[in-house]
């Protein structure tokens with residue numbers, strides 16, 4: 001087992017990994033930018049090393065500074081969290097060449113599955129359905145037009161290196177395709193340093209269903225069921241639940257088998273997530289794999305009674321799958337809300353600043369993963385997520401009632417948060433019935449302004 005682990009991340013996920021290390025008896029090393037001096041991950045780790053100024057490109061994304069910190073602290077392994085360098089094959093390779101274990105898959109597996117187009121081709125090879133689309137990178141607008149004519153409108157233009165819902169454009173006709181093609185390329189180049197894009201058939205109002213995979217270094221690959229992440233704004237998830245109200249046992253078996261097969265094909269090790277779109281006819285299409293721990297991993301943990309971050313560390317140090325993961329048994333229903341520092345009454349403008357008062361809900365079946373506290377200042381440089389509120393119930397109905405109760409108890413004063421909007425979504429008839437798709441959030445925002453207006457006298461929170 002490792003003696004010391006460095007966490008190459010910030011925010012709630014850094015804290016999540018530090019907590020797992022503590023419980024496993026491993027010393028933890030935090031890294032932080034100048035903007036995060038007061039962050040909880042800095043205070044709770046056994047050691048903390050400053051790696052640069054606030055912009056991520058100068059700190060959390062700087063491979064040489066993180067490796068220097070790891071060498072100074074003399075760690076055995078690095079946990080990358082999600083975002084930042086977590087899906088950077090080059091970073092995984094540098095770690096290995098410095099004899100530091102990267103807690104995640106091999107650089108080769110990241111390359112095979114992290115590049116969206118390579119992953120699509122692997123899926124095709126093993127017979128897992130993908131959305132009809134281009135065979136690879138689309139070189140120019142002439143080729144884009146040819147592909148769109150072949151598969152038929154609407155189509156979606158996507159960045160090869162995409163993530164976090166960026167670098168995507170929908171086109172419903174030739175002029176919008178030409179415009180979207182160039183816009184997506186520019187956006188992808190800016191966001192990911194790689195302007196490569198590909199084209200897929202745009203599925204109207206699908207469900208986003210993803211499978212949790214866990215694989216050890218001894219050849220065992222299992223799936224821990226699915227999560228429904230169809231509630232998205234601008235292709236970014238805001239509420240997730242496990243299991244999906246739409247997936248029955250037969251479909252779960254079919255999609256689960258496909259997911260395991262994909263991982264076996266690339267010799268995948270550690271945790272990962274296979275994302276699909278599911279249409280109302282029960283047809284599913286592979287869209288991408290995330291070769292890392294996912295933001296919404298806690299709902300799977302609550303349903304299956306496992307600890308996926310500890311499992312990651314144990315797998316990386318050569319252990320076999322723990323019994324609860326090797327023979328997974330779902331027992332509950334869980335829902336997560338990503339609480340963001342954004343103003344839902346003002347087009348979700350980011351709302352950084354000082355949190356005057358922070359009071360979280362408690363009681364049975366409630367879990368909060370968060371790095372903030374009363375008096376903490378949310379910096380403007382990073383992701384706007386300040387907390388994950390996770391509730392568990394013996395049935396879907398009890399989990400929904402618990403979520404409504406918790407959103408009502410949650411107090412964040414000083415900054416704006418998405419809490420009032422999530423409250424509207426959870427209470428909507430569509431969510432209550434389990435009938436919602438990836439277009440539902442926009443529908444609510446466009447046509448139900450009366451459901452969603454600030455309470456008299458201005459927003460409560």
Ligand code: ADP
Pocket residue numbers: 082083084161162163164165192236237290293294295296383
């Ligand atoms: P998940 O599928 O786990 O919900 P997201 O796609 O929402 O993951 O991304 C998780 C986090 O990682 C977010 O903070 C997002 O902004 C960030 N992220 C995702 N992809 C990238 C990337 N390629 N580069 C930088 N940050 C990314």
Ligand code: ADP
Pocket residue numbers: 131156162163164165166200201202203204206208232235275277287288438
């Ligand atoms: P990211 O890497 O940003 O997470 P994904 O490929 O996972 O990108 O897509 C994110 C979201 O965009 C999906 O959950 C879905 O809502 C939407 N999307 C992606 N591809 C398609 C498609 N072919 N048809 C319809 N919606 C899509």
Ligand code: MG
Pocket residue numbers: 275288
């Ligand atoms: Mg995705």
